Amino acid sequence: xxxxxxxxxxxxxxxxxxxxxxxxxxxxxxxxxxxxxxxxxxxxxxxxxxxxxxxxxxxxxxxxxxxxxxxxxxxxxxxxxxxxxxxxxxxxxxxxxxxxxxxxxxxxxxxxxxxxxxxxxxxxxxxxxxxxxxx
Numbered sequence: 001x002x003x004x005x006x007x008x009x010x011x012x013x014x015x016x017x018x019x020x021x022x023x024x025x026x027x028x029x030x031x032x033x034x035x036x037x038x039x040x041x042x043x044x045x046x047x048x049x050x051x052x053x054x055x056x057x058x059x060x061x062x063x064x065x066x067x068x069x070x071x072x073x074x075x076x077x078x079x080x081x082x083x084x085x086x087x088x089x090x091x092x093x094x095x096x097x098x099x100x101x102x103x104x105x106x107x108x109x110x111x112x113x114x115x116x117x118x119x120x121x122x123x124x125x126x127x128x129x130x131x132x133x134x135x
Contacts (some may be wrong), residue, residue: 011038013029019045020062022101024052034053034064042130049114058113059101066100068132077129085123096133102129128133
């Protein structure tokens with residue numbers, strides 16, 4: 001709205017992205033979309049994740065835009081559905097300093113969720129997150 005430059009969008013983009021498991025394993029993507037308006041990025045995905053059953057952190061890579069740089073730049077998202085896992089205490093986080101991955105932590109004690117939480121099995125997760133980027 002309006003005719004002033006401050007009222008114009010400087011960037012709008014939408015598309016798909018491909019979630020990955022940087023610690024190993026497989027992903028079957030049902031849907032993964034993003035919308036970028038200015039510096040704000042909204043991601044959503046529904047995918048089945050089968051992480052390698054090791055002691056590594058359960059991290060999701062393939063995020064289409066690097067999150068905003070800073071000494072402690074976090075954004076939180078939500079996990080709307082999980083099949084066959086008790087994720088009632090899981091919170092979704094993106095942090096620039098972590099290598100630009102999405103990861104989950106226990107909302108009660110802050111401990112990062114490990115790949116071993118899946119017990120070597122597959123689980124379908126539906127999640128969304130909004131974060132800022134420098135791009």
